[in-house]
Amino acid sequence: MKTALSVKHLIGIKDLSAPDIELIFSTADNFKSVINRPIKKVPSLRDVTIANIFFENSTRTRISFELAERRLSADVLNFSASSSSVKKGETLIDTVNNILAMKVDMVVMRHSSTGACKFLTDNIDAVVVNAGDGTHEHPTQALLDAFSIREKHGKVKGMKVAIIGDILHSRVALSNIFCLQTLGAEVMVCGPPTLIPKYISSLGVKVEYNLMKALEWCDVANMLRIQLERQDIKYFPSTREYTMQYGLTKQRLDSLKKKITVMHPGPINRGVEITSDVADSAQSIILDQVENGVAVRMAVLYLLAAKQPEE
Ligand code: CP
Numbered sequence: 637m638k639t640a641l642s643v644k645h646l647i648g649i650k651d652l653s654a655p656d657i658e659l660i661f662s663t664a665d666n667f668k669s670v671i672n673r674p675i676k677k678v679p680s681l682r683d684v685t686i687a688n689i690f691f692e693n694s695t696r697t698r699i700s701f702e703l704a705e706r707r708l709s710a711d712v713l714n715f716s717a718s719s720s721s722v723k724k725g726e727t728l729i730d731t732v733n734n735i736l737a738m739k740v741d742m743v744v745m746r747h748s749s750t751g752a753c754k755f756l757t758d759n760i761d762a763v764v765v766n767a768g769d770g771t772h773e774h775p776t777q778a779l780l781d782a783f784s785i786r787e788k789h790g791k792v793k794g795m796k797v798a799i800i801g802d803i804l805h806s807r808v809a810l811s812n813i814f815c816l817q818t819l820g821a822e823v824m825v826c827g828p829p830t831l832i833p834k835y836i837s838s839l840g841v842k843v844e845y846n847l848m849k850a851l852e853w854c855d856v857a858n859m860l861r862i863q864l865e866r867q868d869i870k871y872f873p874s875t876r877e878y879t880m881q882y883g884l885t886k887q888r889l890d891s892l893k894k895k896i897t898v899m900h901p902g903p904i905n906r907g908v909e910i911t912s913d914v915a916d917s918a919q920s921i922i923l924d925q926v927e928n929g930v931a932v933r934m935a936v937l938y939l940l941a942a943k944q945p946e947e
Pocket residue numbers: 693694695696697698768774777901902903
């Protein structure tokens with residue numbers, strides 16, 4: 637049985653093997669039982685200092701990492717670019733090196749530029765965890781998504797998962813594709829042709845432009861938000877038209893022959909990609925995903941802090 641990850645940093649799911657992911661999941665199983673006990677803290681990362689460096693907005697990921705770190709008894713330092721000297725022109729490396737000079741062991745970073753976390757690993761001497769870099773990867777989101785599918789269905793292997801929405805601008809989609817395929821699931825992407833990159837079929841995923849066909853095929857539908865903040869041109873005529881074509885409504889869900897599981901990484905735009913009655917329905921595991929995020933991030937931090945990579 638594997639006891640250490642094969643990586644020193646968590647930059648992308650692409651770097652992880654199936655045994656790495658299974659190790660994260662079995663460690664997360666243990667931490668999930670810990671955080672459901674009356675005393676939710678363990679001393680595993682006592683004397684480890686972790687900096688959460690967020691150059692982009694976040695609710696779930698930032699809070700979830702901070703809670704995971706505190707549950708592991710780490711010392712936590714939060715840095716938000718919007719209220720820092722980045723606004724005065726300081727570079728990424730200077731900013732991070734100043735934080736590291738205060739004896740920080742691990743850096744959890746979200747950045748709008750693809751490759752920013754990998755760049756850090758080449759230039760600083762600390763463990764780096766990617767909390768989302770541009771349109772590249774969001775590895776802990778994909779891990780908690782797959783962990784939640786495993787919890788709900790007892791397995792990931794053989795499951796049919798449709799990722800629906802703005803695939804083009806989504807780091808969640810890419811990390812989910814790598815994670816689910818590594819664990820033996822079948823993956824389909826669905827959305828308007830303008831929001832599905834041409835290269836995507838070369839990753840071995842099915843491509844479907846018709847929402848109802850995707851829903852009829854899948855066991856799990858992972859609904860993604862339209863990322864208007866990353867769109868410099870118009871990819872569809874109007875939000876109303878997008879919703880008519882690709883919005884998951886109760887009527888569409890109830891017309892299916894089987895009860896599929898509904899997921900969403902958040903933040904949700906209620907009434908656009910998903911209606912409130914679907915998001916809050918018994919078929920939705922959206923809040924389970926959020927709950928599982930803490931245990932999965934505890935597992936990632938614990939494994940990265942505790943072990944040097946296997947040779
Ligand atoms: N899912 C996710 O990354 O949400 P936040 O942007 O709120 O962190």
